[in-house]
Amino acid sequence: MPTYTFEKVELYGEKRVKCTVCGKAMKRRTTVYQTLNPFNKTDDGKVKSRSQILAELRVKLDAWRGQAETHAKCEGDAS
Numbered sequence: 001m002p003t004y005t006f007e008k009v010e011l012y013g014e015k016r017v018k019c020t021v022c023g024k025a026m027k028r029r030t031t032v033y034q035t036l037n038p039f040n041k042t043d044d045g046k047v048k049s050r051s052q053i054l055a056e057l058r059v060k061l062d063a064w065r066g067q068a069e070t071h072a073k074c075e076g077d078a079s
């Protein structure tokens, strides 16, 4: 039985933001990825290329960088 492994296209992001509750600087990191596979298609039905995936991942990372963050413990205090 052959096993198919799809190539993972991955981007790593890091940011320093201030917690929305306590105002202390915090570091967050994330990894976004998609796999190159026959089912990962664009809206017009074409299989996404590596560069298309990378472009989408960059957009996702940018959105993530713009997001406000709160420490888990601060979120609890806020309620």
Ligand SMILES: [Zn+2]
Pocket: 019, 020, 021, 022, 023, 024, 070, 071, 074
């Ligand atoms: Zn905090």
